[in-house]
Amino acid sequence: MKAPAPVLLCLLIVLAAHGEESLPHHELTYAVLEQLDISGNLQAGEAGLELPQELVVQVTQAEEPVADVPVRFAVTAEPRANATPQSQARLSDTLVRTDPLGFARTRLQLGRATGDYQVSARAGNRELAFTSTALRRGWYFVATAQFLGALALFLFGLYYGSKGLRRVAGKRLRALLFSLTANRFLGVLVGIIVTTVLQSSGATTTLLIGLASAGILGLGQALGVILGADIGTTLTVQALAFRLYDYALVAAGGGFLLMLAHRRLRNIGQAVFGFSLVFFSLGLVVAATEPLRYLPATASAVAFLGRSPWLGLGFALIFTALVRSSAATIGLLVGLSFTGLLDLRAALPFILGANIGTGFAAVLASWRAGVEARRIAAGHVLFKVAVVAVCLPLLPWLARLIAATAGELPRQVANAHTLINLFAVALFLPLLGPYRRLLEKLVRSRPAEQFGPRYLDPRAVETPELAVAQATREVLRMGDRVQRMYLRAFTVFSERDKEGRRDLVAADDQVDELETGIHTFVARVAQEEMPEELSRRVIALFHATDALEHIADIISKNLMDYAHKNIEQGLAFSAEALEDVRDFHAEIAENLAGALACLATWNTDLASRLAAAKNRGIERQRQLQNRHLARLGRGRCEELDTSSIYLDFISDLERVNFQCAQIGFAVLESAHARRQRTKTRR
Structure with missing residues (x-):
């Protein structure tokens, strides 16, 4: 069918x-x-x-x-x-x-x-x-704008947070650096602490350059601190490897409330607020770069970076040199690793490049500095280059070793940064002695160092405690030069020394250069937020610099003018007149020395005696004028011929004494503000 x-x-x-x-x-x-x-x-x-x-x-x-x-x-x-x-x-x-x-x-x-x-x-x-x-x-444009904004927020947060931390630890930071000894292990510890505060090993090295230029520490002491600084910068990266960006705004709010709560808590609140922004910006980096993992070109680029480590190394080196912080570069690398865009093999060259790039800020800072400062900068860069030269051929083995330290890529990136710098310490710490001698041979003194401010480090401006210490030292250097000018002035006048007169006139130009540098530096420091006591001290330094510059002008433009007339005309002073000028000059020399001691110690008793010397100087001038008139009354011809220069000379010496007293008044005003604040607290 x-x-x-x-x-x-x-x-x-x-x-x-x-x-x-x-x-x-x-x-x-x-x-x-x-x-x-x-x-x-x-x-x-x-x-x-x-x-x-x-x-x-x-x-x-x-x-x-x-x-x-x-x-x-x-x-x-x-x-x-x-x-x-x-x-x-x-x-x-x-x-x-x-x-x-x-x-x-x-x-x-x-x-x-x-x-x-x-x-x-x-x-x-x-x-x-x-x-x-x-x-x-248009997500390409949005993601690019978001990434650039996150980068700006990251750098600002790092700067703002470390600035608050520096203010909290300013005095302790200065005490740490000033108390350094030749103990290399202590130097490493100090480097870790200082860099944790400054958030940049490059900033620490630049600070060391300023101290070395000031003669506060030597190359041997600084090298140990540099090794510790390289470890200190890894602590920030380790903290960033925690996925804390989801809670960052809560912490930022807490930091902001601390800033408003009380003056004593303002700097702590600033540190919390700034570092919260760093973590928050990492979250923005993750969000901005998340879509990139869907692009086929991304996988190809990562594979290419794995095969071409020099490219990643060079990019990280340039970026780090621009932002002057290896923590910033590697922190962003940690943010990218949260998205899975990079593997460890591709990330390692970036870490090595960031380690070299952080040394270039120090090289630029030392370019016009003394030989000791240039040796420190060269030592920092050579440290980094040597470590990279050892690690670069071992990247495959290094990647396997670091991968075993943690399961998550962000933690592996942070661990890589830490282990590389620990390796640098282990490699160089026993060799600091020979390494120092090598640097001394490689970096030699220049034939003629250009004159200018020696102790002023522009990067110290952000740490007012350190900046004021540097400014004080530079003012004392200026004062020492003015003092030598003053002590020599009477000899040049009385002995008709042509060469000496030319030297003193030229020395005034150097004093003017120091005054310009100090005023510019102090004006920048004054713009920073700082305690009242420190602010008053900044004002005192400004007035002291002005007073010293006036003294140098009196010497070069007035006293040396009298010396020129004496040389050209062969003026004959009486023995009594010359002795009076010599004694008055010696009295004021003591006051000038007291003014410099007052600036060095900020001693109020010394400042009070210096301020009281103002009236004594005026009285002493009157006595000398009366003695001169008495000699004229006795018909002394030489007194008549030199009367004008004699009276002008002692008048200018009294003006020098007045400027010395001004330094005492400036120190007293600074101390008075401190006592007033103490009474208010009580």
């Missing part, structure tokens, strides 16, 4: 469907061509637009491609916001037969809503799932 035609037709359809479902020996895989994934899985594109890459699968049998196999594609999941058919995702083809290479291709146009989309590919009873992400239109 023959079956009816409709029944046979249904049976054929069922058998055909069953045949499509059962491809017993066929395998369905994501398409790979010459070991390169061309499947288009895990793509990202702009919402409403077609994905840049096709979705491709491959059908094989016994690892050989199979042609003419039907593959069905379907959108299986998309954001709920795509409620209408017009807003939903669409495939260019839903049923595709494989080509001779076994490939089946289709294109996906994303829906209007951002979010994740899933497409299934089915051949027989085999099925694969494709995941794609729709990003908002």
